Amino acid sequence: MKLSDLQTPCLILDKTRLARNCSRMSARAAELGVALRPHMKTGKSAEIAKLATAGQPGGVTVSTLAEAEYLFEHGFPDILYAVCIPPSKLDRAAALTAKGADLKILIDSLEAAEAIAAHPGRHSVMIEVDCGEHRTGVDHDKALLLEIALILADAERATLAGVMTHAGHSYRGRTPDDMRAVAATERDSAVAAAEALRAEGLACPIVSVGSTPTALYADHLEGVTEMRPGVYTLGDLFQAGIGSHGIEDIASSVVASVISHNRGRGTLMLDAGGIALSKDRSTEALGESGDMGFGLLADLETGTPLDGLTIRGTHQEHGEVAVGDPALYDKLPIGAKVRVLPNHVCMTVAAYEGYEVFAEGSDEIVAHWKRRNGW
Amino acid sequence: MKLSDLQTPCLILDKTRLARNCSRMSARAAELGVALRPHMKTGKSAEIAKLATAGQPGGVTVSTLAEAEYLFEHGFPDILYAVCIPPSKLDRAAALTAKGADLKILIDSLEAAEAIAAHPGRHSVMIEVDCGEHRTGVDHDKALLLEIALILADAERATLAGVMTHAGHSYRGRTPDDMRAVAATERDSAVAAAEALRAEGLACPIVSVGSTPTALYADHLEGVTEMRPGVYTLGDLFQAGIGSHGIEDIASSVVASVISHNRGRGTLMLDAGGIALSKDRSTEALGESGDMGFGLLADLETGTPLDGLTIRGTHQEHGEVAVGDPALYDKLPIGAKVRVLPNHVCMTVAAYEGYEVFAEGSDEIVAHWKRRNGW
Numbered sequence: 001m002k003l004s005d006l007q008t009p010c011l012i013l014d015k016t017r018l019a020r021n022c023s024r025m026s027a028r029a030a031e032l033g034v035a036l037r038p039h040m041k042t043g044k045s046a047e048i049a050k051l052a053t054a055g056q057p058g059g060v061t062v063s064t065l066a067e068a069e070y071l072f073e074h075g076f077p078d079i080l081y082a083v084c085i086p087p088s089k090l091d092r093a094a095a096l097t098a099k100g101a102d103l104k105i106l107i108d109s110l111e112a113a114e115a116i117a118a119h120p121g122r123h124s125v126m127i128e129v130d131c132g133e134h135r136t137g138v139d140h141d142k143a144l145l146l147e148i149a150l151i152l153a154d155a156e157r158a159t160l161a162g163v164m165t166h167a168g169h170s171y172r173g174r175t176p177d178d179m180r181a182v183a184a185t186e187r188d189s190a191v192a193a194a195e196a197l198r199a200e201g202l203a204c205p206i207v208s209v210g211s212t213p214t215a216l217y218a219d220h221l222e223g224v225t226e227m228r229p230g231v232y233t234l235g236d237l238f239q240a241g242i243g244s245h246g247i248e249d250i251a252s253s254v255v256a257s258v259i260s261h262n263r264g265r266g267t268l269m270l271d272a273g274g275i276a277l278s279k280d281r282s283t284e285a286l287g288e289s290g291d292m293g294f295g296l297l298a299d300l301e302t303g304t305p306l307d308g309l310t311i312r313g314t315h316q317e318h319g320e321v322a323v324g325d326p327a328l329y330d331k332l333p334i335g336a337k338v339r340v341l342p343n344h345v346c347m348t349v350a351a352y353e354g355y356e357v358f359a360e361g362s363d364e365i366v367a368h369w370k371r372r373n374g375w
Numbered sequence: 376m377k378l379s380d381l382q383t384p385c386l387i388l389d390k391t392r393l394a395r396n397c398s399r400m401s402a403r404a405a406e407l408g409v410a411l412r413p414h415m416k417t418g419k420s421a422e423i424a425k426l427a428t429a430g431q432p433g434g435v436t437v438s439t440l441a442e443a444e445y446l447f448e449h450g451f452p453d454i455l456y457a458v459c460i461p462p463s464k465l466d467r468a469a470a471l472t473a474k475g476a477d478l479k480i481l482i483d484s485l486e487a488a489e490a491i492a493a494h495p496g497r498h499s500v501m502i503e504v505d506c507g508e509h510r511t512g513v514d515h516d517k518a519l520l521l522e523i524a525l526i527l528a529d530a531e532r533a534t535l536a537g538v539m540t541h542a543g544h545s546y547r548g549r550t551p552d553d554m555r556a557v558a559a560t561e562r563d564s565a566v567a568a569a570e571a572l573r574a575e576g577l578a579c580p581i582v583s584v585g586s587t588p589t590a591l592y593a594d595h596l597e598g599v600t601e602m603r604p605g606v607y608t609l610g611d612l613f614q615a616g617i618g619s620h621g622i623e624d625i626a627s628s629v630v631a632s633v634i635s636h637n638r639g640r641g642t643l644m645l646d647a648g649g650i651a652l653s654k655d656r657s658t659e660a661l662g663e664s665g666d667m668g669f670g671l672l673a674d675l676e677t678g679t680p681l682d683g684l685t686i687r688g689t690h691q692e693h694g695e696v697a698v699g700d701p702a703l704y705d706k707l708p709i710g711a712k713v714r715v716l717p718n719h720v721c722m723t724v725a726a727y728e729g730y731e732v733f734a735e736g737s738d739e740i741v742a743h744w745k746r747r748n749g750w
Contacts, residue, residue: 008463041691083692084634086709087709088632088710092382108635134642136635136693168690257461259460259461260459260484260511267509269511271461274722278653280649280654281654317438318458320510334487335486337463346691350650373726375383
């Protein structure tokens with residue numbers, strides 16, 4: 001099977017680029033003197049986890065319990081489930097721990113701490129610290145952090161494993177200086193939280209930070225033990241837009257076919273729409289020159305962008321491309337296949353049950369790697 | 376299993392509301408004197424197809440060949456694949472026809488007509504007509520329509536089955552008068568295209584129109600043989616916003632848990648984010664009063680909206696809710712479960728492999744209905 005034989009829309013993965021992205025981040029973690037606990041929310045594949053943890057202690061980060069269960073079954077026992085857990089999921093978490101997983105769950109409230117203390121299962125627990133994104137997490141300098149930690153310290157079957165924070169607001173940075181500043185706040189918040197716990201005599205072995213931009217731009221990570229970037233594995237147009245990597249590092253994309261021409265209106269239509277690409281519009285935040293609509297068209301064989309063509313609108317199964325130069329209709333006849341590079345790869349790949357895998361420079365599909373979607 | 380036992384996020388379906396929505400549209404088709412060929416791009420489930428085709432000739436519409444193959448296997452042989460087909464999919468379409476399906480494929484170009492004429496398989500073909508949405512389709516009054524039809528008429532193994540059009544721009548209408556005008560154009564374009572073919576001595580048995588708003592608002596459908604609405608089956612906030620149905624008719628929603636409170640910032644977080652809800656923002660087009668963010672919170676048991684609370688932002692696995700009244704934190708403690716009504720249901724349900732089914736007024740899960748996602 002070749003790239004050009006794939007039924008469209010279809011998700012493809014360049015394993016050469018993936019391996020290069022993984023090596024680069026591993027080297028970066030070594031340079032910073034921290035462990036890399038790659039976030040599998042992007043790839044959701046055991047094969048990708050193997051490449052991302054090569055040369056690392058082997059721990060992974062997940063965004064769902066389904067990912068945790070799947071990765072445990074595939075030989076990854078050290079798992080951080082990095083979304084605050086509600087009490088109704090404790091049974092399932094404890095079942096995984098009972099099977100032998102070193103699962104760390106996350107909380108940011110007294111209510112969750114009390115539910116864990118009252119739960120019959122064993123739990124290793126991290127406390128989430130907010131370093132400025134204002135998504136979830138407690139402030140490192142407020143009493144709540146210690147109150148949560150003390151409930152866990154008193155609990156018979158719970159262990160305080162550490163603190164973690166996520167500088168998701170690094171995605172709002174536009175210059176290396178912006179990123180460095182966010183990375184410094186991320187590091188300082190996590191380290192200060194760990195120190196606050198240690199000052200009360202509590203152990204805080206793990207100090208975990210991470211996002212792809214802050215991993216790349218941090219001046220140093222003194223006091224931090226691990227970082228958890230994820231999107232770097234596959235890469236996307238938004239990360240390329242903010243300088244995390246180049247367009248040529250984007251490892252995963254959607255193959256689509258031209259299904260309609262309208263020369264009168266200056267458009268053509270692909271068979272990849274809102275489901276195949278997702279409705280994510282991350283690159284809109286990059287301004288007119290950086291806005292890639294719902295994805296950037298690229299050559300099927302080489303992955304090189306095609307004349308700046310982007311998907312400017314989607315229907316459920318249609319992606320509309322504005323065609324400036326009429327010569328492009330001959331270059332992209334009905335039935336022609338292209339790659340569409342994703343705006344935000346985590347959202348785009350979520351629509352597929354797996355990846356068709358090939359090596360850079362080859363058009364041969366050499367493997368199918370399954371994803372673990374759902375919850 | 377009860378609604379409150381479901382792991383979150385999870386997709387639920389009220390089968391009472393679904394059946395009511397289906398009966399209503401069936402009655403509407405009878406009133407208009409046309410067949411109802413429900414679009415299964417929304418439900419993608421054989422169980423939903425059974426309810427939607429009850430009392431109807433039994434034909435269905437699909438948006439992918441995967442849906443076509445799945446529905447054929449589940450006893451629905453009469454299928455219209457309502458997305459223009461590229462030549463690379465003709466083998467798969469012909470294989471389904473060879474198995475006994477009455478599959479109708481769709482084209483809007485000479486290139487696709489020529490590919491069909493040259494293909495070794497048998498094909499029943501519809502020509503798409505553009506009635507003003509400007510997505511795909513030929514103009515009913517231009518020569519291209521007849522040129523395509525004549526290639527098919529000359530082809531040995533192809534049959535011209537009819538014409539179809541889709542007034543997707545009915546979604547831009549805001550008043551009954553807007554909808555009636557779009558419905559009239561949709562009907563007139565399709566009928567005019569059929570008449571143009573018949574004037575040349577070509578048979579055009581099927582004249583197909585359809586969108587949920589135009590199905591509901593059309594004055595009459597004289598000359599039309601069938602309509603293809605789809606989103607009415609499950610309903611959503613956008614359709615409720617433009618008056619296609621009430622909020623209380625929305626049959627499918629996402630169950631989510633409260634995972635974090637931040638009283639200082641006036642927010643709470645659910646475990647349903649961009650993947651669980653989709654990044655669709657259809658209701659943004661309805662203006663400030665109609666904008667439901669990424670979904671509207673509703674009571675888990677009754678489905679009644681909760682104090683106008685909406686998801687105002689998403690991360691991959693987090694949905695952020697702005698909490699005006701601090702008393703709501705007690706009403707929605709950590710671990711509380713709610714329904715989130717979808718902005719655009721076709722996009723939201725696409726993230727799930729199936730529906731947990733219950734009856735209105737009961738909290739008992741009585742079935743799991745699978746969806747056929749993918750391509």
